[in-house]
Amino acid sequence: MTRHLILGMGVAGIAAAESIRATESGAEIVLVGDDPFGYYSRPGLAYYLTGEMVEKQLFPFTTADFQRLNVRYVKGRTTKIFREEHQIEVDGKNRVSYDRLLIAVGAQAVRLTIPGTDLEGVVKLDHMADARHIQQLARRTRRAVVVGGGITALELVEGLVAQRVKVTYLLRGDRYWNNVLDEHESRIVEKRLEEEGVELIHHAELTEVLGKRGRVDSIRLLDGRTIKCNLLAYAIGIQPRVELAKDAGLAVDKGILVDEHLQTNDPDVFAAGDVAQAYDPLTGRSIIDSLWGPAREQGRVAGLNMAGRKTAYLKSPPFNVTRLAGLTTTIIGAVGRGGRDDDLVGIARGDSETFRSLPDAISAQSGFDVNHLRLLVGEKTLLGALVMGDQTLSIPLQKMIAGKADISPIREKLMAHDVKIADVVVEFWKEWSRNFVVT
Amino acid sequence: MGFKNLFRHETTRHRALSTGQVVPDSARCVQCGICSFNCPIGIDVRRHAWTGEAVVNSRCLTCGECIARCPRGVLRFAHTDLFAEAAK
Numbered sequence: 001m002t003r004h005l006i007l008g009m010g011v012a013g014i015a016a017a018e019s020i021r022a023t024e025s026g027a028e029i030v031l032v033g034d035d036p037f038g039y040y041s042r043p044g045l046a047y048y049l050t051g052e053m054v055e056k057q058l059f060p061f062t063t064a065d066f067q068r069l070n071v072r073y074v075k076g077r078t079t080k081i082f083r084e085e086h087q088i089e090v091d092g093k094n095r096v097s098y099d100r101l102l103i104a105v106g107a108q109a110v111r112l113t114i115p116g117t118d119l120e121g122v123v124k125l126d127h128m129a130d131a132r133h134i135q136q137l138a139r140r141t142r143r144a145v146v147v148g149g150g151i152t153a154l155e156l157v158e159g160l161v162a163q164r165v166k167v168t169y170l171l172r173g174d175r176y177w178n179n180v181l182d183e184h185e186s187r188i189v190e191k192r193l194e195e196e197g198v199e200l201i202h203h204a205e206l207t208e209v210l211g212k213r214g215r216v217d218s219i220r221l222l223d224g225r226t227i228k229c230n231l232l233a234y235a236i237g238i239q240p241r242v243e244l245a246k247d248a249g250l251a252v253d254k255g256i257l258v259d260e261h262l263q264t265n266d267p268d269v270f271a272a273g274d275v276a277q278a279y280d281p282l283t284g285r286s287i288i289d290s291l292w293g294p295a296r297e298q299g300r301v302a303g304l305n306m307a308g309r310k311t312a313y314l315k316s317p318p319f320n321v322t323r324l325a326g327l328t329t330t331i332i333g334a335v336g337r338g339g340r341d342d343d344l345v346g347i348a349r350g351d352s353e354t355f356r357s358l359p360d361a362i363s364a365q366s367g368f369d370v371n372h373l374r375l376l377v378g379e380k381t382l383l384g385a386l387v388m389g390d391q392t393l394s395i396p397l398q399k400m401i402a403g404k405a406d407i408s409p410i411r412e413k414l415m416a417h418d419v420k421i422a423d424v425v426v427e428f429w430k431e432w433s434r435n436f437v438v439t
Numbered sequence: 440m441g442f443k444n445l446f447r448h449e450t451t452r453h454r455a456l457s458t459g460q461v462v463p464d465s466a467r468c469v470q471c472g473i474c475s476f477n478c479p480i481g482i483d484v485r486r487h488a489w490t491g492e493a494v495v496n497s498r499c500l501t502c503g504e505c506i507a508r509c510p511r512g513v514l515r516f517a518h519t520d521l522f523a524e525a526a527k
């Protein structure tokens with residue numbers, strides 16, 4: 001009987017266990033996880049902070065589900081991999097052996113490294129324990145400062161506002177998420193935050209956290225300004241947890257390098273999810289996707305390969321849905337302007353590198369404040385789209401982009417001034433979806 | 440309370456109040472569970488979003504609460520298209 005050992009009980013690990021079980025009903029599956037809360041929805045933590053969700057509802061799997069999966073769960077931190085012996089070490093003592101190993105230990109928040117970060121009241125949002133901690137602190141916090149770019153920082157802002165904390169949001173650059181959103185979109189988000197009472201400070205460089213009796217009392221900016229606050233929340237990027245793999249001599253770049261079968265340079269060791277940097281046969285590049293959807297799909301495919309069913313992981317066109325200042329936003333394909341985000345030192349959480357690959361495209365857009373649509377128009381096809389607010393068009397656009405719909409007939413119209421591109425897209429979609437089989 | 444404007448539901452409910460079923464787009468789902476949490480009769484909608492199956496449940500009121508609450512537009516309401524099924 002083959003023993004499959006899965007390190008990390010996140011979505012990648014769970015998806016792998018499911019596909020191994022479906023393929024090899026008799027296999028032994030062991031999951032090793034160090035999160036005291038087990039498997040829960042990490043993106044859901046943001047909604048827990050806003051009060052839209054209660055903690056006990058964040059767990060997608062019940063005990064019965066785990067029983068059905070027939071997995072053994074070892075609670076503990078994997079501290080070493082012994083590839084020669086086909087064993088791992090848990091909590092520095094117990095050893096567990098494997099035939100096939102999956103490393104799915106995810107990524108973690110990059111730590112802030114300025115003076116004062118050890119004070120009580122300096123927080124990040126990575127795990128359930130962090131979310132709980134923030135909630136507890138927020139109850140006795142009147143003023144908070146949030147620093148960082150991207151989705152997680154904004155979720156921290158929204159969560160704290162929901163807990164009636166007065167928030168000052170620091171941005172290094174001149175606008176929010178400037179390498180993915182365009183100027184107009186950044187302003188939509190910022191304006192909505194301001195309407196909720198958030199104070200935004202641009203070109204702000206945090207240099208120090210100042211404390212009183214062990215707790216945060218204020219922060220200092222490079223220009224000398226200080227801001228009173230009892231809480232500093234940061235989200236400045238994430239880092240794949242590659243140490244285990246590196247120590248074991250596996251090939252590592254930013255993440256653990258795997259081929260299209262999610263296999264590392266050791267044929268019995270696989271990697272999936274936020275920790276993996278997967279080879280994409282279509283572009284020839286190795287890419288990190290720190291998103292829930294790809295983590296699940298990579299886990300699924302890794303599981304199939306571990307169970308002996310050779311399957312390639314084919315990256316779907318980059319795609320993410322998120323909520324920015326209350327607006328559901330779908331990002332499809334390449335929409336960013338490339339370059340890096342000054343507010344992040346690590347990888348952006350909930351990000352795909354591909355969003356920022358600079359496309360050979362011209363941008364067309366329409367819409368007002370709440371319903372906003374931006375298209376990246378290539379020579380013959382749409383290369384990307386950003387849909388903010390009303391999501392009616394996001395599924396058609398997803399299909400048109402994935403299906404490389406020939407948009408020559410409407411290209412000129414899309415580029416024209418004062419045209420409602422949403423209407424043009426709808427008309428085109430009606431015709432296109434009638435003539436093509438859309439799955 | 441100021442923040443409620445941020446989470447105003449964008450989906451209009453009347454669209455859901457008709458015959459048909461709730462259909463998930465699994466690729467959008469992050470299993471946060473807001474849908475199940477808000478289902479007035481306790482259907483585990485999140486499970487449907489994980490497996491990709493439509494909510495075919497005679498108890499479903501088609502009230503549209505899960506659709507409206509989902510922060511990521513995972514769920515939509517599809518009319519039960521009997522003719523399309525028959526044509527397959």
Ligand SMILES: Cc1cc2nc3c(=O)[nH]c(=O)nc-3n(C[C@H](O)[C@H](O)[C@H](O)COP(=O)(O)OP(=O)(O)OC[C@H]3O[C@@H](n4cnc5c(N)ncnc54)[C@H](O)[C@@H]3O)c2cc1C
Nearest residue numbers: 008010011012034035042043078105106273274290291292
């Ligand atoms: C606040 C927040 C919001 C997010 N929002 C979105 C979003 O809107 N959309 C989106 O697509 N993605 C979002 N993400 C990202 C998404 O959660 C991740 O992409 C996804 O969880 C990755 O899954 P994974 O299984 O690879 O890793 P993880 O979920 O990180 O799971 C890895 C597991 O391994 C465990 N582990 C780590 N080291 C060890 C060890 N040595 N031994 C044993 N166990 C170990 C960890 O405790 C963890 O349980 C968000 C993340 C956070 C934190």
